[in-house]
Amino acid sequence: MSDFFTLTVLVAVVGSGVRLATPYLLAGLGETVGQKSGVLNLGIDGVMQLSAFSAYFVVLKTDNLMLGVLAGLAVGAVMGVFYGVITIVFKATQGISGIGIFIFGLGFSDLLFQRLVGTPKPIRQLPTIEIPFLSELPVVGEALFQHNPLTYVAFILVPVTILFLGKTTFGLNIRAVGENPHAADSLGVSVERTRYVAILIGNTMAGLAGVALVLELGIFQPNLTQGLGFIAVALVYFGSWRPSHVMAGALLYGLVNATVLQLKARNIIPLSFSELAAMAPAVLTIVALVILAQRVKGPAALTKPFIRH
Amino acid sequence: MLSKIVGSAVPVLAALAAFLVGAVMLLVLGASPLDGLKAILDGAFGSGERLAATAVKATPLILVGAGISIAFRARVINIGGEGQIIAGALLATVVALALPDLPSVVLIPLVLMGGAIGGTILGAIPGVLKAYASVNEILSTIMLNLVMVQFMNFLLRGPLIDPLEIAAGTRIPQTQRLSDNAALPTLVEGTRLHLGVVVAVVAAVIAYIVLWRMPLGFRLRAVGHSPEAARAAGINVERNITYALAISGMLGGLAGAILVFGSEGQRMITDGSAAGFTGAAGFNGIVAALFGGLHPLWTIPSAFLFGALLTGATQLQRVLQIPAALAVALNGLVVIFVISSARFRSYIQSIIEKRPSNRASEDLERPYSKIPGVDT
Numbered sequence: 001m002s003d004f005f006t007l008t009v010l011v012a013v014v015g016s017g018v019r020l021a022t023p024y025l026l027a028g029l030g031e032t033v034g035q036k037s038g039v040l041n042l043g044i045d046g047v048m049q050l051s052a053f054s055a056y057f058v059v060l061k062t063d064n065l066m067l068g069v070l071a072g073l074a075v076g077a078v079m080g081v082f083y084g085v086i087t088i089v090f091k092a093t094q095g096i097s098g099i100g101i102f103i104f105g106l107g108f109s110d111l112l113f114q115r116l117v118g119t120p121k122p123i124r125q126l127p128t129i130e131i132p133f134l135s136e137l138p139v140v141g142e143a144l145f146q147h148n149p150l151t152y153v154a155f156i157l158v159p160v161t162i163l164f165l166g167k168t169t170f171g172l173n174i175r176a177v178g179e180n181p182h183a184a185d186s187l188g189v190s191v192e193r194t195r196y197v198a199i200l201i202g203n204t205m206a207g208l209a210g211v212a213l214v215l216e217l218g219i220f221q222p223n224l225t226q227g228l229g230f231i232a233v234a235l236v237y238f239g240s241w242r243p244s245h246v247m248a249g250a251l252l253y254g255l256v257n258a259t260v261l262q263l264k265a266r267n268i269i270p271l272s273f274s275e276l277a278a279m280a281p282a283v284l285t286i287v288a289l290v291i292l293a294q295r296v297k298g299p300a301a302l303t304k305p306f307i308r309h
Numbered sequence: 310m311l312s313k314i315v316g317s318a319v320p321v322l323a324a325l326a327a328f329l330v331g332a333v334m335l336l337v338l339g340a341s342p343l344d345g346l347k348a349i350l351d352g353a354f355g356s357g358e359r360l361a362a363t364a365v366k367a368t369p370l371i372l373v374g375a376g377i378s379i380a381f382r383a384r385v386i387n388i389g390g391e392g393q394i395i396a397g398a399l400l401a402t403v404v405a406l407a408l409p410d411l412p413s414v415v416l417i418p419l420v421l422m423g424g425a426i427g428g429t430i431l432g433a434i435p436g437v438l439k440a441y442a443s444v445n446e447i448l449s450t451i452m453l454n455l456v457m458v459q460f461m462n463f464l465l466r467g468p469l470i471d472p473l474e475i476a477a478g479t480r481i482p483q484t485q486r487l488s489d490n491a492a493l494p495t496l497v498e499g500t501r502l503h504l505g506v507v508v509a510v511v512a513a514v515i516a517y518i519v520l521w522r523m524p525l526g527f528r529l530r531a532v533g534h535s536p537e538a539a540r541a542a543g544i545n546v547e548r549n550i551t552y553a554l555a556i557s558g559m560l561g562g563l564a565g566a567i568l569v570f571g572s573e574g575q576r577m578i579t580d581g582s583a584a585g586f587t588g589a590a591g592f593n594g595i596v597a598a599l600f601g602g603l604h605p606l607w608t609i610p611s612a613f614l615f616g617a618l619l620t621g622a623t624q625l626q627r628v629l630q631i632p633a634a635l636a637v638a639l640n641g642l643v644v645i646f647v648i649s650s651a652r653f654r655s656y657i658q659s660i661i662e663k664r665p666s667n668r669a670s671e672d673l674e675r676p677y678s679k680i681p682g683v684d685t
Contacts, residue, residue: 107637
């Protein structure tokens with residue numbers, strides 16, 4: 001245990017914790033925007049897998065990371081349109097249609113992978129960008145300022161989301177539509193259009209989360225996410241629908257995962273116990289849900305389709 | 310009457326639409342949809358052996374589907390089928406390991422009971438959390454799925470691993486071959502058709518009887534219809550929500566035990582994922598339940614249909630080199646299409662019956678529009 005608490009190891013844990021938090025954070029922020037508009041999207045795990053595969057495939061064929069990111073974003077947006085039609089036009093029950101999206105994403109990405117790729121081949125990973133000056137700071141430099149571009153994007157999106165939801169007209173509309181769609185509607189805000197855009201944002205960010213995951217790993221395999229997207233949904237409850245708290249939650253998950261990986265790598269816990277440790281994120285989520293469930297209230301119109309009286 | 314026919318036609322048409330999308334997928338992947346359909350039908354029904362494989366594949370879907378139907382009637386969503394199957398399988402395995410020498414007549418009921426108890430425990434946890442701590446059961450059941458996969462991996466790599474695997478140094482994460490006395494007897498010589506299929510069908514029928522012919526079912530449905538009214542009538546809402554998820558989990562756990570003792574290997578084995586053991590029955594059961602109109606009896610033929618799709622898909626892979634994952638993608642589309650058609654269905658029915666839609670009385674029969682969180 002003693003050689004775990006050395007500065008180098010702790011810096012490495014924090015550094016990889018920040019890195020591992022990235023997909024949670026991107027997906028969680030997107031889900032926050034969607035839920036703020038009153039739409040629960042349980043399917044983001046499936047969207048992440050579809051986007052991850054498309055980014056993987058494009059990078060595999062073109063060796064161009066930028067094109068890969070764009071492909072992942074595009075697939076996320078397409079899934080957003082799809083989910084928008086399901087929830088807004090057909091007003092389908094969100095808890096279940098999201099599971100449908102998840103199953104579809106799981107199966108379809110697997111299908112495409114087996115058909116188009118077959119055996120997993122590694123691809124180029126995202127480069128590490130060292131922020132000038134800041135990355136040279138002792139301790140924090142290595143932990144916080146030597147990451148891949150998508151990690152920076154994810155953390156920059158936290159204040160952006162806060163400002164977007166709190167200060168822009170459109171962001172305020174999203175919140176109004178999620179709290180009291182009928183009042184918003186009577187004031188001339190289009191509930192449908194607002195929710196469409198929120199869903200689109202949410203899915204595109206889920207897509208980016210999938211891209212971040214696959215370009216970090218540098219390889220694709222079926223069921224790549226292993227439930228990460230579901231944890232991201234829970235993270236929104238966990239973070240009481242506030243982007244800053246969602247970030248704190250994502251960091252917590254990243255750190256827990258990083259700690260488990262380090263303990264495993266250093267043989268501090270026996271290998272067979274690593275599965276027990278891998279239960280930590282989901283157990284943590286259940287505990288957090290129990291603690292928070294009665295204290296925080298989500299958007300009042302969450303999961304309620306809008307029907308004009 | 311007409312309204313009822315149209316009512317059941319809409320989800321069927323929705324599923325057909327999903328299959329049409331599947332046909333387009335086949336075209337895009339460079340296979341003829343007709344050949345694809347032929348391969349699936351041949352793979353699912355082509356011989357007695359394949360028919361038996363379809364029935365075996367349908368077995369966990371019947372159980373999980375019936376469980377989900379019960380939960381839905383009480384207005385709770387159980388997405389925890391995967392975890393409940395694993396919990397049941399693990400407890401059933403432990404029973405067979407502890408009492409291997411009991412005669413079959415005793416041991417088979419015991420392992421099935423072990424499975425049911427394991428699933429009940431895992432279902433009761435989110436039930437209690439929802440009833441008494443207002444924890445969203447969708448999230449808690451999904452989280453318990455993630456927990457159980459890792460717990461299974463831990464047990465099969467550690468405490469429950471086959472001693473032979475350690476001796477040989479191969480360390481395949483699986484239990485030893487479990488007592489043959491616990492094996493579910495084969496019903497038709499030369500096929501895999503085993504007693505589990507009968508158990509599943511009987512369980513679904515019992516689920517139906519409980520739900521519609523017994524006081525417990527009445528209370529569950531009353532809670533699902535209107536918790537406030539149920540409470541006013543003296544029904545303990547919290548307790549019945551817990552029951553709903555526990556019973557739902559019990560059926561999933563039973564499916565887990567049947568998966569172990571109806572398998573050729575007669576043991577649990579993991580590839581690290583939940584689906585590696587369950588065949589994703591926890592999710593496919595949702596598909597079967599939705600297509601069966603969330604009715605335990607209709608879930609039976611519905612489960613056979615999707616069992617056929619899953620068995621047929623392996624033939625698709627063999628003959629046309631189309632990955633069997635197509636069936637999973639199709640299942641997802643069926644869920645989306647069927648659930649999207651629900652409002653359309655009540656709309657059409659309201660036109661036929663010349664009455665305003667969304668009337669309160671219709672909701673008891675049409676649970677799609679009356680599940681948690683949906684507008685009331």
